[in-house]
Amino acid sequence: MRNDEVAQVFDEIADMLEVGEEANFFRVRAYRNAARAIRDCPRQLADLDAKALGEIPGIGADLARKIQTLLETGSLPLHRDLQAKVSPGLLELLRIPGLGPKRVRLLGERLKIRDAADLKRAAEAGALRTIRGFGEKIEERILQSLARFEAEGVKRLQYAEAEKLADEILAHLKKSPAVECVEIAGSFRRRRETVGDLDVLAISAKPERVVERFLKFPPVRTVLGAGQTKATVVLSGGLQVDLRIVPRKSYGAALIYFTGSKAHGVHIRRVAQDRGLLLNEYGLMRGNKTIAGATEEDVYRALGLDWMPPEMREDRGEVEAAARHQLPALLRLEDLRGDLHTHSTWTDGRASIEEMAKAARDAGLEYFAMTDHSRRLAMAHGLDPARLAEQRREIERVAERIKGITILRGIEVDILEDGRLDLPDQTLAQLDWVVASVHYKLEQNARDMTRRLIKAIRNRHVDVIGHPSGRLIGRREPSNFDLGEVLRAAGAERCALEVNSQPDRLDLIDTACRAAKEAGVKLVIASDAHHPRDFALLKFGVNQARRGWIEPAEVLNTRPLKSLRQRD
DNA sequence: GCCGTTTTCGGCCCGACTGTTTTCAGTCG
Numbered sequence: 001m002r003n004d005e006v007a008q009v010f011d012e013i014a015d016m017l018e019v020g021e022e023a024n025f026f027r028v029r030a031y032r033n034a035a036r037a038i039r040d041c042p043r044q045l046a047d048l049d050a051k052a053l054g055e056i057p058g059i060g061a062d063l064a065r066k067i068q069t070l071l072e073t074g075s076l077p078l079h080r081d082l083q084a085k086v087s088p089g090l091l092e093l094l095r096i097p098g099l100g101p102k103r104v105r106l107l108g109e110r111l112k113i114r115d116a117a118d119l120k121r122a123a124e125a126g127a128l129r130t131i132r133g134f135g136e137k138i139e140e141r142i143l144q145s146l147a148r149f150e151a152e153g154v155k156r157l158q159y160a161e162a163e164k165l166a167d168e169i170l171a172h173l174k175k176s177p178a179v180e181c182v183e184i185a186g187s188f189r190r191r192r193e194t195v196g197d198l199d200v201l202a203i204s205a206k207p208e209r210v211v212e213r214f215l216k217f218p219p220v221r222t223v224l225g226a227g228q229t230k231a232t233v234v235l236s237g238g239l240q241v242d243l244r245i246v247p248r249k250s251y252g253a254a255l256i257y258f259t260g261s262k263a264h265g266v267h268i269r270r271v272a273q274d275r276g277l278l279l280n281e282y283g284l285m286r287g288n289k290t291i292a293g294a295t296e297e298d299v300y301r302a303l304g305l306d307w308m309p310p311e312m313r314e315d316r317g318e319v320e321a322a323a324r325h326q327l328p329a330l331l332r333l334e335d336l337r338g339d340l341h342t343h344s345t346w347t348d349g350r351a352s353i354e355e356m357a358k359a360a361r362d363a364g365l366e367y368f369a370m371t372d373h374s375r376r377l378a379m380a381h382g383l384d385p386a387r388l389a390e391q392r393r394e395i396e397r398v399a400e401r402i403k404g405i406t407i408l409r410g411i412e413v414d415i416l417e418d419g420r421l422d423l424p425d426q427t428l429a430q431l432d433w434v435v436a437s438v439h440y441k442l443e444q445n446a447r448d449m450t451r452r453l454i455k456a457i458r459n460r461h462v463d464v465i466g467h468p469s470g471r472l473i474g475r476r477e478p479s480n481f482d483l484g485e486v487l488r489a490a491g492a493e494r495c496a497l498e499v500n501s502q503p504d505r506l507d508l509i510d511t512a513c514r515a516a517k518e519a520g521v522k523l524v525i526a527s528d529a530h531h532p533r534d535f536a537l538l539k540f541g542v543n544q545a546r547r548g549w550i551e552p553a554e555v556l557n558t559r560p561l562k563s564l565r566q567r568d
Numbered sequence: 569g570c571c572g573t574t575t576t577c578g579g580c581c582c583g584a585c586t587g588t589t590t591t592c593a594g595t596c597g
Contacts, residue, residue, distance in 0.1 A: 030569035100595050269581045
């Protein structure tokens with residue numbers, strides 16, 4: 001079982017405990033905390049012994065045993081027992097806004113509802129309002145939600161898509177004179193790879209005017225709630241947007257609160273508590289006296305903490321590092337001097353080498369590697385040694401004409417099924433930069449894929465492994481391999497790993513970046529540009545690396561050209 | 569179920585809004 005599957009079991013246990021009358025709320029929380037810790041864990045649980053399992057924060061003796069049972073037998077008695085009491089269809093209902101564990105339990109007990117279809121029938125028949133605590137409004141809202149789920153399902157937007165909507169919302173609100181300041185908080189500000197909703201935070205002395213303006217944002221389709229200082233809407237694309245308005249003196253505290261993550265917030269409120277203080281979205285208080293609140297820096301400082309970039313706020317050790325004043329100085333987009341993965345019309349790119357060179361120069365880069373596909377990708381007109389030699393002459397001609405940018409002669413060579421490469425070593429030896437990537441047979445078992453990647457890493461001509469997991473967000477799962485072993489090999493061979501900046505790849509993921517950092521493996525932030533405008537995608541790769549605590553010195557393409565290659 | 573600068577018991581983060589209530593529970597972020 002993979003980590004995310006174990007985490008899923010624990011999350012389901014938490015849900016089922018809640019829906020079925022578990023009296024101890026903290027027991028429920030323990031399972032949820034454990035699920036999160038397991039998802040964040042960069043190493044596969046299967047590789048850890050009981051002692052190492054217990055060292056994961058939030059995993060104690062009992063949960064360590066349960067993890068081992070899960071890994072050995074594939075299931076857990078507690079999980080099966082609970083499933084007998086609470087049907088899976090009932091758990092699905094928790095995703096409906098307005099339905100939490102208490103109401104779902106009542107639905108099951110009083111109306112014998114077992115799934116969404118039962119719920120729809122009961123709501124349409126007006127049966128829900130016979131339960132104490134349910135009324136017409138809830139009934140109506142449930143029907144609306146069910147209709148929406150049927151129409152489009154529940155989805156998270158990729159960060160890049162969310163960014164477009166975020167810009168529109170900000171522009172709309174900024175036109176109101178009542179708005180003194182506005183920005184997007186939440187997972188968007190933390191630059192998570194996907195965003196489930198947008199949290200808009202504004203400063204205003206006339207909050208009701210801001211709410212009014214917000215509700216007039218043209219894409220608003222449904223208003224789920226609107227009060228004095230907050231409102232919630234759903235846009236026509238299905239994205240939920242929450243607005244909160246706070247006074248200026250509370251802005252920093254509110255920004256911390258609504259940026260999250262939830263786990264980060266819990267942690268720093270505990271820090272406040274330990275100091276006899278109370279932290280909420282209005283400020284940091286000692287008794288009735290507010291001691292900080294206007295800026296994030298003020299609040300963190302009053303807690304003895306350095307300011308943490310939002311990308312780090314996942315409760316993955318950043319609070320402890322901030323207390324020790326040992327936060328990393330994270331990579332910034334402007335630290336990148338070059339791009340090391342691009343394509344042209346020689347294979348599946350959309351622009352000539354000359355157009356790409358001009359675009360790279362205009363994007364402020366000093367160098368870029370032209371890395372078209374190798375021959376195996378026939379679909380993309382992959383290059384064989386002869387065409388590669390032709391392309392080399394073309395690059396030399398372009399280099400003569402276009403000044404202010406250096407073009408490296410490169411390749412994105414395919415890693416074949418057994419780990420051999422798609423071009424002979426003597427061909428690779430003539431190139432300045434070699435990206436090696438897996439493009440087919442992604443569903444190999446973990447042992448074979450690990451061997452395949454390590455064999456490629458050990459080829460002395462390979463500089464970096466491209467999009468190492470092959471995952472496509474929302475469409476294709478990452479391939480199975482042992483990250484620890486791959487990192488060890490990459491470290492020993494001084495081979496880098498790529499953070500591919502395509503919005504649907506963002507591969508490596510954040511926790512794997514962090515694991516690479518800890519293993520001393522260097523990264524490359526690359527656009528994988530297929531079009532001149534794609535150099536702008538580099539910022540998304542930078543976001544992902546920042547979430548993995550990556551600093552400039554850990555990224556090869558922050559280096560000047562002459563010190564680029566690790567193995568020379 | 570976890571955890572420990574108050575360490576093996578007794579804690580465990582906080583507030584707004586909604587709908588349904590007559591003073592508050594449930595949900596959400």
